[in-house]
Amino acid sequence: MRCNLPWFSRNAMAMGAVALSVGVLAACSGGGSSSPSAGASAPADTGPITIGASLSLTPPSGNFTADGKAFERGYQLWAKDVNAHGGLLGRQVVLKILDNQSSPNQVVTDYQTLISTDHVDLTFGPFSSLLTTPASMVAAHNGYAFIEGAGGAPAVFDAASNQADHNTFDVSLPVEDTIMPFVDYIAQLPKSTRDGLTAAYPMASDPFADPPVQLAEQKLSALKVRTVSFSGIPNPFQEVPASYPVAAAAVAAVHPDIVVLGSTDVPTVQAFMKVFEQKNYTPKMFIAASGPDQGAAFTSAVGAGNAAGVMVPDGWYPGFRNSASQAMVSEYVKLHGGSASGVNADVAEAYSVGQVTAAAIKATGGTDNTKIIQYLHSGATIQTVQGPVQFNSLGENVAAAAFVFQWQDNGTKFVQVLPQGSQNGSVSILATKPAWAVTTTG
Template sequence: MRASLPWFSRNAIAVSAVALSVGVLAACTSSGSSSSSSSTSPSASASSSANTTPISIGASLSLTGDFSADGLAYQKGYNLWAKDVNAAGGIMGRQVKLTILNDASSPNQVVTNYQTLINTDHVDLTFGPFSSLLTTPASAVAARSGFAFIEGAGGAPTVFQTPQNEADHNVFDVSLPVADEIMPFVNYIASLPASQRPKTAAYPMAQDPFADPPVQLAQQKLQALGVKTVYSNIFPAEPSSYTPQADNVAGKAPDVVVLGSTDVPTVAAFMKAFETNHYTPKWFVAAAGPDQGAAFITAVGAGNADGMMVPNGWYP
């Protein structure tokens, strides 16, 4: 890790998009010829020319249910990737074919889907679903079948700490590990003169393997900078829990709120409760929700989205 990233976790591993290409090539060449001779025998030539069947890639995505906003976006992303690859001639001269099943945002269904993709559809490679909650059990299915598992989301520590992945190291993530996602904000606070730093902070967290690790690490580091914790609590990821928790935070009136949120409704509920309590934090960071773009703007209003921070790839 670079010395210029003082807060970066030691065990953080971010695999670049190169891993996706390497994983695909490895999967597609596992049954290929081992010959490296410059001359080609007739039989080898015939075998090579016959190897034009599409490369089958299977994925499960949340096309309905709680994660559908992101699942549908990931479907567009995977399809765009396949379109670009095929337009450029495919991989090793072979087109790629995507098979995407709907897991309805269910951990149980995602397991069934990957079992189907591997054992019934006989795909050559697996791409991951959306969310750490679904990626953890899905990657275990891939590991048991000896499959590389390339994911665009699902970087919670629990994903990489499963017994299957620790044994097989089959998960390749192209995104930053989630535990480190709020560290740029922490580094920003650390760069401020002591007189300008926040004095107090609150850390409400919906119970979720994705939402909580970055907030917990941010709390640890901000406390080390002298920012006093006035509220820290993990609550059920259920709508009935949001407003009472937000009211409690507003009652403490902290300078900073770092919210362990899983979706737009979580953040919108906290923003509404803060408004009702006539409380506006100086800094408000959410683990997820504002990154959904138009869905977030529609829920809270464009003016209310001003100054809202989120560690992700979407910027208004």
């Protein structure tokens, strides 16, 4: 449970609202809806259960195509497994997936089509908080539960529709909490060591990248880790490639011991590392919100030797010690080839969405969206390939696991280092980042 961690996100205490009565939850879930219990399933239904989703499957509008395709595979693998075992309540599952091309406008159109024209029974979410927020508003307006796996930014849960209807449920780790294992690690250092540390928190202007960095700064400052300011640029900085080297140079000029980077992709991290190397500045500890988790795409961009010591958070990895996860990974490799280490975390997020939905259908005896919303707010714990799922009143998974990974052995191994302890599957953390290798980044 996340409540066992020394730090809480700004919404963790909302778990107390689970004590709300079923009647109140029903009122909340239906209050903003234009049609009651849309997609509801009559007891006599024997036809397929249709589930609609909109994913980023083709260019050119956005950058989420790879993630969207991985999500599609995760959804499809879950449906395949369910149908192979007789379906849900004796009914086969049919997926209807539309292509939003990473466009917020198109994702709205897609969910309007899925609900009002195609009359799907249930909806799954898209990839990214950027697309989840507008999509969840459509679902709320029509009285649908909106179960998703990649919309964990605070903006998703703070959306007016979710505040009113409480219909959004993210099965994955809340974005804001992803860097907390690193904060816990710093908290466990001797006070004499911790008090002398300095840190900088550069971040791209992005709803995914910023919240974990902002929370890390708040918590590390409370631990007497001194924030060092860098001048000459706004922070968050503009999320365009031209701004990355300028921001990186400003950070390098103040030489912080720790850099917590609010990055969205490999190019952001690559640009910072290149400038740091050019300025002969190596932070003692370097953790980025996103990018270093992209395997060969990351090491080939920055140079394997330079990757050594770099850390990144995530909520799942292919070696996760969970029997359901291991079975899913094995089946995925058989279907799509490659190796276990190449299975994208998006696949597990999507598969978990299906598992939570299946649990709700079985518990409520059908696909009535109002009943599913009530059940998911009941405090029930559901087991998934990502671990336990339990929702607070805002739809955040307060039981989600959080991990931090690090490149080690001269950038040839990507290993889990936090939380500490072999019982968690972790290896010893490389406490000080090695100096930049001869290989030049970028």
